[in-house]
Amino acid sequence: MTPAMSATIQDLNGFIDLIDDSVLVSSPGEIITGWNQGARELYGWTAAEAIGQTIPDLLQCETAQPRGEILDIVRDQGFWTGEAQRRSREGNDLLISLTWRARRAGETIELYETSRNMARHKELEIRLDRAQHLASSLFQSGTAAFWRLDFTRVLPMIHAIRAGGVKDLSSYLANNPAVISEMMKVTAVIDANDRAVEWHGSEKSRLLNGQLSQLWPQDARRFFADCVIGLVDGNQEAAAEVMLRAKDGRTFDALFTAHFAPHAAVDGTLVVAVSEITDRTRAHQAVARSDYRYRRLFPALAAAYWELDMRAMNERLALLRDKGVDDLVHHAARDPNFVEDALQLITVSDVNERTVDMMGVASRKDLIGLPVSRFWPDKSKAAFLGALNAGFQGFDWSDRETRLRTPDGREVDVLFSAASPPHMREIGIAVLSVTDITERRQAERRLAESEYRSRKLFEAMALGIWELDFRDMKAYVYNLVQQGLLRDLFSYWRDNPDFVTTMMSKVKVVEVNQKTLDLFGAESQEAIRVDLGRFWPPESHHLFLKAVQHTSVLKHDKFEAETRVRRLDGTVFDALFTSWEMPEITDPNHVLVGIVDISEKVAARAELARVRDEMAHASRVSMLGELTASIAHELNQPLAAITTLGEANRRYLDRNGVDLDKVRELNGRIIADTQRAAGIIGRIRQMAMPASPTHSVVQIEEVVKDSVTFLEHEVLSKNASLHMSVAADLAPVMGDAIQLQQVIVNLVVNAVQAMAATDKPERRISVSARPGDGRDIEILVADNGPGIPPATAEHIFDSFFTTKPTGMGIGLPICRTIVESFGGTIDLVPTEIGACFRVRLPVAS
Template identity: 40%
Template structure:
């Protein structure tokens, strides 16, 4: 380290004070309190305001800065005279016309007559900080206005208490919180109990039936029924997984215990999550849910009416299907009687005949059961089943009609298909409708050309496809664009509801339905898809094929 040595009794060199002050990032200047002439102006002031010292040296030079203090000027002058000091915010106009905001400190020297002499100012440019603070204030003002005035229930929640629980569980080795919450519902209730309510808007009080904020309580736990725990757990997992938001439809409880259908949304901005704050929006969708339920009820009524009408059209075919096992029962009964009336009764043959009677009785019962199921008006009940089985059951209802019209049926063996989760009767209804339409369409072609092919197989995106292909005249271009629209029909006596209802049924199950003309041969192909249910080992072992 270098050391500057001086001769004994020699005075150290005096630093250049003005040069030292020019090194400061702050603005420093001295002005005359009476004339406004600026006698000292450092480099920092020149850099911030754009004025040079010579521009402000004359009387009135200070006025060129157009200074506006954040308190009245009289207050500033009174404090300077009384204490010799003042500090506060000042907005000034720079040489280029821009506004500069500084945090300033003044020190004044008074003249013998008590008037202001020189005033020394040191200040720091806080323009960026002040603008940011003002923007933040305006943003918070806008946020508060939206928070209070929106017709959506808003909750500001404190998530910080949950962090401790999550830390505790991580220390215990928990890594997959989705599985953890699914296995331990009580853990979800603990998280709810640790999620504190910071603030709510007026819409929240109205929706949840609270007279004031205090009636809501401290935490959100009381508002979540057991059936909705999975949605709350999923929102927590979304938050800790770094997602920006979460949305789901669920139910919440009001103060008096009523269930409300709601759309639950959460926002997880990083700057708020760092403080543990979460903003939740709750939209009442009870009206929409009721409307959807009413639409579903009307669709179910139409589907039922269409099933009954279809059964009426197939009355002869159904009668034939029922008569066959009944006639067989009579024949086997008479045979058993003859075996028993012989001089030496043949018990083995009689027993065999009786077994066949029982088999045909069950067959007749099954046919009647399928007919009764289609005729019964009931709420749709999704179950797991193999779609090819539903197709075969549909074929049984129309087999006699096909035979009477000379239609050659082929159920193509394409590939094994897994189970679907749907209402079996409604899927049968769609299949019956497509088959009946195909059979009726082929009435216009010679009997030796009437061929019906039914295929079941896998489609893309985990879907099962059922196709019904006929050899009829194809699709009339007049109605091609309106095939699945209500009241569009090519039949003289048709109402045009069958395909429309089929479309509603298929789409309600998450599938699609379409029709097209055959490319390489006459006729048309109608097909619909259904989502595959989650595969299990039993599904893989018992997947049905399309073979009949």
């Protein structure tokens, strides 16, 4: 692994920790390379334990669909979403909902998985269902009669009355009972519970279909008017005591109450509770202590309920009131011990099971009788005082968010409602409903943190972000299109070299982040609002046009490419450029551009390429070394001819009567053989020179011929034969002729050496080139030697693996590096006799 690569993975692991969901990254073989804090929380394994393992091994993953199919979907469509059964470190089975995304990272594909515990999700759903069920059973099983009324058609009447100049709605309605009747006529009964039906003494269907004006007790009409007023004015509560006559003829006092939820006026519905408050049942109803249904209900409520004994507190408050105190907050400011005393005076008289759970105690007995000071940490005292003061000032209830302390020392975030309506106050009772909002709090805190983090990311990430306004530039281009001048961006640019710079001059920089200012050497936002052309050197204009085409014309989600951009001081750096439109959050004409400085990465890549070239060169030189004997022999041939011709020539010249024609003929032959020698030296020099490879169009036929020429003597000297066959009209490939020749020469030399070790009478090597299956060509180098044993075959492309006593073991790895650098592959083709290497190279486009 190169240092550059490992740095990327570390960055990645740091980055994915910022995501709350479980995120893991793996190779297509499902080997985990990234593991965030969320994954740790979900599965229990740490990143150090997980990285390097495979997903199926670590998590015992089971999916309904075969994994191969899922991977195919990810490859084809880029992502997959589904469910999986997995096991945590503790051995718990988890039902996971997960999404896999494929992302290209260089030459490999990475799988990004985000997952969530469905069981937990389901648990929340179940709790919600339960709460809803509870609410409806509360509606049914309450001691009160409940009416659910729809006021939607009443509200416009109120607005009309108001519009008519009526200021005091309350007295207007008191003086116009007919209006109340009209309103009742249009008020629909949505629901009524059994008790309501019982008290009313008729069928439920009559209640639901009848007119409220006929159903509603005459004495409760005033209360109805109060409900209407409360609804439009946003009051908290309406209450009235009305005498009702039951079906059996008995009369009783009933308390009508309605509580207006914050959005009741929008919703237009209201629940009216009617409860019996005859003297006999008043205490029973209010305190509901001995009420069986209350007993059943109270412990089962989703919220934690506390019943507080306020008697001592109320005595103290009565004293204060007598002394003229009307505001406890003010009083507490003068009397520093007041809150502390109050917390001691109020004691717990009962709690429900939910409270027992929340407080982490064994039973209700552990809480009953304790002063509430035990549960109120110092920082929550203001909330306590506020609630106490609300009651003191006559408010029946109030709610606040604060923190309570549990007996075991934890602190829980709670929403508490303190209620002490008059009938409770009389007997010294207050009811506290407490909802544990710790989770909500944590979620909010996490949200705030993640917002802070994204903000921090936006500012602190190595990503320079630009918001650009393309409006004028687009107008300019569309204008050209409408005039019929521009059909294609690139051909127009070819004919009008200033096109791109003109486009750039029409782009406005809206905003950039701090990182952009740093990256481009700008002092301020103002300094960066210059002609965009300043940042784009001419070499990158092509890419700018392509980005515009992809983002604004083709409407692709995102365009990403490597390019070079220019700082304000004129220096240029390598950058990863991304552009995308986000019409849903920005102006539709605005385009977001991200710039990442990748100069170090590019430098590392260049260094890698340099090392690779050096290795290729070293391998060529080492190969030439192995070929010294045959090269010397080959070179010796023309030299021997030249010497012999020189000798012959001297003899002709020594004769009397020089035969000049003969001398000229000999001289011509000497020149031809000298050129032949020079040709051999030229070929050797090409192989020996440390030239950097070119990416040019290469005819494979020439490469194969040159390789064969280069090796003729070597093959012959080893008593082998070399056969060449190249398909006619073979398409050219992209590559470097010398490096490709090196590959073929290397493969043939290997074949020669392998066969030299055998005593086979016929040593035959063939080099052939032909079109491949798709858009590639194949070069096959085959021999009829001993072949390569399977155990060796696995390692032949590994560096420093060799079976030769003098080999370096870099030949084949270098061949592979070379072939892959031109987008090709090299492999060993199974054959019955000998060995056969196959090189595949993509056809030049």
